[in-house]
Amino acid sequence: xxxxxxxAGRRANDSESEVGxxxxxxxxxxxxxxxxxxYTITRMAHPQAFAIASAHTDVLLGSLNALVIFTSSLTVALxxxxxxLGAQRASFWLLAVTLTLGVLFLAIKCYEYYGDIDxxxxxxxxxALHGPLAGGERMFFFMYFVMTGAHxxxxxxxxxxxxxxxxxxxxGAYTQKNTEAVELTALYWAVVDTVWIFLxxxxxxxxxx
Amino acid sequence: xxxxxxxxxxxxxxxxYLENGYSLRSxxxxxxxxxxxxxxxxxxxxxxxxxxxxxxxxRLELISPTPLIMGAETYNKLFTAHGVIMVWFFLIxxxxxxxxxxxxxxxVGAKDVALPRVNLLSWYIFVLGGxxxxxxxxxxxxxTGWTFYVPLSTRYSGTQVVYGVVGIFIAGFSSILTGLNFxxxxxxxxxxxxxxxxxxLFVWAIYAxxxxxxxxxxxxxxxxxxxxxxxxxxxxxxxxxxxxxPILFQHMFWFYSHPAVYIMVLxxxxxxxxxxxxxxxxxxxxxxxxxxxxAAIAAFGFMVWGHHLFVAGQSLYASxxxxxxxxxxxxxxxxxxxxxxxxxxKGSITxxxxxxxxxxxxxxxxxxxxxxLYLASLALDANLSDTYFVVAHFHYIMVGGSVMAxxxxxxxxxxxxxxxxxxxxxxxxxxxxxxxxxxLTFFPQFILGLEGMPRRYFEYAPQFQxxxxxxxxxxxxxxxxxxxxxxxxxxSIRHGPHVGRNPWGAKGLxxxxxxxxxxxxxxxxxxxxxxxxxxxxxxxxxxxK
Amino acid sequence: xxxxxLRLIGVWLAVIVLLGVSVGTSYIPMGQxxxxxxxxxxxxxAFLVWTFFMRLRWSGVLVxxxxxxxxxxxxxxxxxxxxxxxxxxTVGS
Numbered sequence: 001x002x003x004x005x006x007x008a009g010r011r012a013n014d015s016e017s018e019v020g021x022x023x024x025x026x027x028x029x030x031x032x033x034x035x036x037x038x039y040t041i042t043r044m045a046h047p048q049a050f051a052i053a054s055a056h057t058d059v060l061l062g063s064l065n066a067l068v069i070f071t072s073s074l075t076v077a078l079x080x081x082x083x084x085l086g087a088q089r090a091s092f093w094l095l096a097v098t099l100t101l102g103v104l105f106l107a108i109k110c111y112e113y114y115g116d117i118d119x120x121x122x123x124x125x126x127x128a129l130h131g132p133l134a135g136g137e138r139m140f141f142f143m144y145f146v147m148t149g150a151h152x153x154x155x156x157x158x159x160x161x162x163x164x165x166x167x168x169x170x171x172g173a174y175t176q177k178n179t180e181a182v183e184l185t186a187l188y189w190a191v192v193d194t195v196w197i198f199l200x201x202x203x204x205x206x207x208x209x
Numbered sequence: 210x211x212x213x214x215x216x217x218x219x220x221x222x223x224x225x226y227l228e229n230g231y232s233l234r235s236x237x238x239x240x241x242x243x244x245x246x247x248x249x250x251x252x253x254x255x256x257x258x259x260x261x262x263x264x265x266x267x268r269l270e271l272i273s274p275t276p277l278i279m280g281a282e283t284y285n286k287l288f289t290a291h292g293v294i295m296v297w298f299f300l301i302x303x304x305x306x307x308x309x310x311x312x313x314x315x316x317v318g319a320k321d322v323a324l325p326r327v328n329l330l331s332w333y334i335f336v337l338g339g340x341x342x343x344x345x346x347x348x349x350x351x352x353t354g355w356t357f358y359v360p361l362s363t364r365y366s367g368t369q370v371v372y373g374v375v376g377i378f379i380a381g382f383s384s385i386l387t388g389l390n391f392x393x394x395x396x397x398x399x400x401x402x403x404x405x406x407x408x409x410l411f412v413w414a415i416y417a418x419x420x421x422x423x424x425x426x427x428x429x430x431x432x433x434x435x436x437x438x439x440x441x442x443x444x445x446x447x448x449x450x451x452x453x454x455p456i457l458f459q460h461m462f463w464f465y466s467h468p469a470v471y472i473m474v475l476x477x478x479x480x481x482x483x484x485x486x487x488x489x490x491x492x493x494x495x496x497x498x499x500x501x502x503x504a505a506i507a508a509f510g511f512m513v514w515g516h517h518l519f520v521a522g523q524s525l526y527a528s529x530x531x532x533x534x535x536x537x538x539x540x541x542x543x544x545x546x547x548x549x550x551x552x553x554x555k556g557s558i559t560x561x562x563x564x565x566x567x568x569x570x571x572x573x574x575x576x577x578x579x580x581x582l583y584l585a586s587l588a589l590d591a592n593l594s595d596t597y598f599v600v601a602h603f604h605y606i607m608v609g610g611s612v613m614a615x616x617x618x619x620x621x622x623x624x625x626x627x628x629x630x631x632x633x634x635x636x637x638x639x640x641x642x643x644x645x646x647x648x649l650t651f652f653p654q655f656i657l658g659l660e661g662m663p664r665r666y667f668e669y670a671p672q673f674q675x676x677x678x679x680x681x682x683x684x685x686x687x688x689x690x691x692x693x694x695x696x697x698x699x700x701s702i703r704h705g706p707h708v709g710r711n712p713w714g715a716k717g718l719x720x721x722x723x724x725x726x727x728x729x730x731x732x733x734x735x736x737x738x739x740x741x742x743x744x745x746x747x748x749x750x751x752x753x754k
Numbered sequence: 755x756x757x758x759x760l761r762l763i764g765v766w767l768a769v770i771v772l773l774g775v776s777v778g779t780s781y782i783p784m785g786q787x788x789x790x791x792x793x794x795x796x797x798x799x800a801f802l803v804w805t806f807f808m809r810l811r812w813s814g815v816l817v818x819x820x821x822x823x824x825x826x827x828x829x830x831x832x833x834x835x836x837x838x839x840x841x842x843x844t845v846g847s
Contacts, residue, residue, distance in 0.1 A: 014814035016323055020393045022817050026824030027385050027427045033828035034431040034461060040832060041457055041839055042446045049452075063777050070773065070799075074766040077807040081758060124442040135451035142445055146438060150431075190808045197799045201776060201792035209783035396816060424827050460835050511827070512834060527838035 021184050025191050028154075032195050035150065039143045039202060042136075049136020051207035053129065056121055057144065061112040062204040065105050066196060072101035073193040076162070080186040083169065086176040092169045095182075098189070099162045102155060109152055116141075144203055151195050158192050161185045223732065225628070225725040240325035241728060243626070246310035248332050253299050253307065254695075256339065260294035261688065263287045268650075268684040274671045284667035285352035286368070292355025297377055298339055300611055301469065304476035305422075306335075306387055308618045309415045311626060313391055315719040316412050318400025318737070320729040323393035327386050335383035341376025345369045354665060356466070359447040359458045363439045370440055374433045381426045384472075388422030391415055400718075402737045406500070409717055409741055410493060413500045414479025417507035421468045421475075425511070429465035432458065456522050463514035471510040473607060474574075475503060477614030478545055481567050484617050485549050487715040488564035489556025490749040492742035494548045502541035502548075509538040516585055520594045528587055535585035539578060546575050557749040561713075562636035566617035569644050573609025577602055580655065595665075598658025604651045613647075616640070616694065623698065624712045628725040629705030635697045643690035649683025716742050765806045769799045 043050045079094035120128035122145070123138035165185050168174040174182050226243045229235070236244060267287050270277050279287075310328065314321050322328050345351060351373045353362040362370050395416045399408075436458065439445025447458045486493045493499055515523055515531030523531075549571050558564070580602040583589050593599060624630050653676040658664075662673045669677070711720040718735040719726075776795040780788055805811045810818055 016397045022820040027423045029824035031427040034428045205780040205792045208780040524841040526841040530837045
């Protein structure tokens with residue numbers, strides 16, 4: 001991709017595509033950052049409502065999903081590493097595991113949403129929580145659905161990328177000599193993981209005691 | 210007074226980027242940054258005239274203090290359309306996506322941008338976003354103003370807010386991808402030996418703009434998502450009925466929209482530096498300071514958004530902080546104005562059209578910037594907020610500044626882009642007509658604001674009528690001025706005289722190659738100069754004697 | 755299994771342990787401090803993921819700078835806004 005190789009200021013492994021991807025990741029930080037910001041400001045004004053509402057989230061499923069996605073982050077990092085070292089088959093299977101874990105995450109999420117709907121936690125319908133704090137509680141669940149929804153969309157895009165990488169590694173298009181796409185996918189997946197790292201405590205752990 | 214040097218075209222065997230395929234398909238599937246620049250230019254010109262039509266209709270209505278040719282609803286929809294189209298579909302992409310796309314690879318000595326296919330994708334995304342806006346207009350428009358304040362936009366407006374917001378959301382991705390492309394290009398594709406402090410200031414300006422594009426636009430995108438969700442589902446975190454904060458929307462919106470004005474102004478400043486140094490035949494005064502000032506404007510530009518919330522319900526303490534920071538951000542801008550002036554001092558100045566536009570830019574940007582200081586003062590802003598003073602202020606910067614600089618750039622690089630020269634007399638006439646029309650349109654608005662006329666008002670108190678008539682008269686002159694370049698530039702594509710590589714005798718790598726350039730920009734690797742803007746003012750002075 | 759793979763697995767283990775600590779301590783009534791603990795743990799987990807899984811430890815200056823700017827810009831949004839939200843009912847209103 002690099003046409004006239006720039007020598008001024010270049011470090012050993014900051015390739016063009018790496019720089020490009022990290023710039024994109026900075027924009028992703030601002031995407032999700034805006035949502036975290038909205039959450040924080042609203043919670044500061046409604047601490048009790050957020051605490052009570054958060055206790056209604058399914059901490060078991062949320063924690064399980066955390067486990068799943070953290071593990072998938074490991075497997076995709078290992079997959080990229082294997083490819084760099086020439087272990088094509090290992091890379092293939094690690095990508096397959098990552099993809100499976102990603103699908104599992106979505107499945108658990110869907111099941112969780114189903115439960116949320118069943119418990120009438122969707123804030124714009126027949127909302128289960130009443131009383132003087134209901135406004136804040138509705139806003140908590142508004143942010144819950146928007147933030148986990150945005151995360152799920154990004155994760156689904158990640159699944160598409162992983163499937164593409166899987167196919168590429170499987171048929172030998174991506175090899176030790178051509179690891180870039182897989183490396184970049186692994187970086188993207190780690191950001192999807194990072195978002196969950198922060199979503200988890202602010203949605204599930206606000207008031208468990 | 211000298212005129213441009215129009216050299217006869219030398220016979221050359223290789224083709225150029227314009228000859229590389231004549232079919233529509235070759236244009237719509239191109240990955241050549243130069244063609245993509247032209248695709249953008251055509252698109253934004255169409256939007257400019259749409260936004261301009263809205264403004265023309267508004268100014269016609271404002272001739273009378275009482276309803277003349279439209280109702281209140283229509284007026285609201287017009288100023289909304291004008292703002293949305295001009296901000297997101299004209300100004301934000303204007304210099305970066307047209308001149309930036311065309312020139313950045315050449316200015317760094319590269320064959321293309323880092324991600325050519327992403328570049329084409331960004332144009333398609335832009336067009337898709339634009340389609341949504343057009344659909345919105347056809348479906349009856351939006352009446353919330355381009356600022357979409359809640360709860361009008363989320364609850365009380367009966368217009369097609371969601372369509373409009375989706376269009377802007379989509380167009381935002383075009384911005385982000387463009388910015389990303391330029392950042393990677395400037396970091397990684399510079400020719401060997403071309404260090405940062407040898408780059409033209411235009412590159413610095415587009416680079417800083419790109420950082421703003423990448424960091425600010427995502428914030429707008431998610432703000433609009435929250436807005437749309439609240440509107441569609443009937444509740445959200447901006448909803449006062451739930452205990453939410455409508456001002457939170459304003460914080461979020463302006464966190465993007467203030468840096469957005471720097472997206473609109475920094476590239477203009479970049480153009481000004483290129484044009485002024487060329488037509489004063491002098492290096493830009495204080496090059497490093499100018500570069501640092503660009504960086505400072507980009508950084509501080511993110512820290513002043515609260516000045517849009519002074520009368521919105523923001524705390525006094527926060528307003529003090531933002532007021533102070535707003536004065537700080539003016540400093541690097543002022544430094545740039547001093548340095549352009551110093552560049553002119555003892556220069557060998559000529560007044561070709563690009564220079565007329567660039568000088569107009571400096572003067573009008575100065576007025577716009579100074580009036581911004583008025584608005585940064587809490588005491589003054591309490592009275593001037595939401596009056597025509599604000600409208601005049603930002604039009605001096607956006608139109609007197611950015612649009613003038615855009616025209617300066619289009620005229621300056623036109624011979625490079627098309628290989629043809631436009632008619633000089635017509636171009637100078639247009640510049641003067643535009644300058645006169647602009648000032649007649651917007652200067653009265655400062656006075657109207659000081660006298661208390663509110664903005665976004667369809668009817669007004671009768672004592673304001675005279676100045677409104679002056680402003681509308683100015684607008685008609687301005688419209689005529691804008692029509693002229695469309696005509697003579699289009700004419701020049703077929704009938705203008707051919708030019709050689711460097712009709713202006715300018716410095717910069719793009720002037721070393723052919724006009725129009727070959728597909729891969731350079732036939733031979735360009736010669737990297739010792740320093741940027743290595744004009745030789747003493748030699749120029751000697752020549753003139 | 756090489757040392758590199760072991761290192762990655764070690765990081766994963768640390769993240770999982772931290773997850774356990776986070777969810778565990780959330781059941782201990784500490785009032786506001788619960789959130790401080792869980793968010794701090796999140797920052798540590800993110801730091802580990804970014805340093806090792808995303809290989810910032812071995813990246814050049816430019817990439818690290820970009821990563822830092824992203825984080826700092828989010829903090830800027832939050833921080834400057836707090837000048838408003840922390841003082842709404844204090845000065846002058």
